[in-house]
Amino acid sequence: MSIRSSTFQGEKKKVARFHRLDTQHILAIEALYKKFPFLRDRMEIHMPYGRAKQTFTRECVWVWPKFDRRPAGYLVFLDGFAPCIWWPERQEGMTFRWILPPGFLDNGPVVCLANLLAGESMVQVEDILVHYGADMWSTKTYSKRWDVLQTFWNSLPPEQPLMECKVQLVQPIALEDWSHHYNAQIYWIIQPDCMRQPRWYWKDVVTQHHQVEFHPPTMKRNPVVQHVLYAMCVPSKCNLPDNYSLLSQEGTVLGVASINSLALSMKLREIAASGVPVEVQWNERFSKYQVVRILPADTPVTTASFFHHK
DSSP states (O other): OOHHHHHHHTSOOOOOSOEEOOHHHHHHHHHHHHHOGGGGSOSEEEOOHHHHHHHHHHSOEEEEEOSOSSOOEEEEEOTTSOOEEEETTTTEEEEOOOOOOTTTTTTOOEEEEEEEEGGGTEEEEEEEEEETTEEOTTTSOHHHHHHHHHHHHHHSOSOOTTTOSEEEEOOOEEGGGGGGTOOTTSEEEEEESOSSOOEEEEEOOSSOOOOOOOOOOOSSOOSSOOOOEEEEEEEOTTOOTTOEEEEOTTOOEEEEOBOOOHHHHHHHHHHOTTOEEEEEEEETTTTEEEEEEEOOTTOOOOOGGGOTTO
C-alpha cells in the first residue's frame, strides 16, 4: 500500500445531502402518473384578477407566504426507493437521506406538495395528494387533507441524523388573520378549501411600497430637531369606507389620514371605531399626514402646535 492511499484511508468521505434520481426511480414515478392522472395537472396557478373579490369576501381560504417563486414539487415516498422531491415541469428530482421504519410504505405510496430551498437546506410540506395509495386530491377538501397530512407527519420518525436539512409543515393563516402577517412585497399562496382545486399564487401590485430614504452618516449635528408626532385616528363623518380623520390632543382636526397599505387599513377597520392613537408623518406628495403605525391605546397624543403642516 502506498503512502498516499494509506493517508486517505483514514479520512471520512463526505456524503452529499441530495442525489439525483436514477432511471428506475424515474420510471416508478411515471407509473404513479398512470395510476393518479391528476398528478399531470398543474397544482399551482396564477390567481385571475376576476376571482380576487369573490375569493376574499365569500370563499373559505387559507394563505401563507410562497416559499419559492418556482412551482411546488412532489414529495414522493415509494416503497423500495429513497424519499425524493420531484419537479414535474423540469422532469428532475433529488433524493433525501430520510430514515423510515421497515414496512412503512407497505400500504402504498404517499405524495405530498412541497418546496425545497436548497440554499437554506429547507423543505416545506404544504399538502398531501396521495396517502398510502388512496387519492386525497379528488376526494377530500384541503381542511380534510390537512388533517391527514398532520397524522402522516406525526408517524414519521422525528430524529433524522443523516438528512442534514430541516423539514417543516407549512402553517396556514386564516383569512381573517392575514392582516397581521401581510407583506405587499412578497408572493402569497391562496389555498381554497376545495377538492380538485389548484391553489393560486398572488402578489399585490396595487399597494404602494414605502421607500425608506437613505441618509448618509455625518459628523455634523443636525440643528433641526425631529419630532415624533402622535395623533388620534377616528372614522371620518363622511361615512365613506376606510376614511379616517386625525385629531390633535385638543381635538383640533388635522385633516384626512393617508393610509398606504392594505394591512394597516384592515387593522384600522377593526379597532378605530372609537379612535386609536397612531404615529403620523407628513406626506408632501399627497399633502396629508400619513399613518405610520398604530400605537397602544394609552399613548398620549401630540398637541396641535407641533403639527405645523396643517
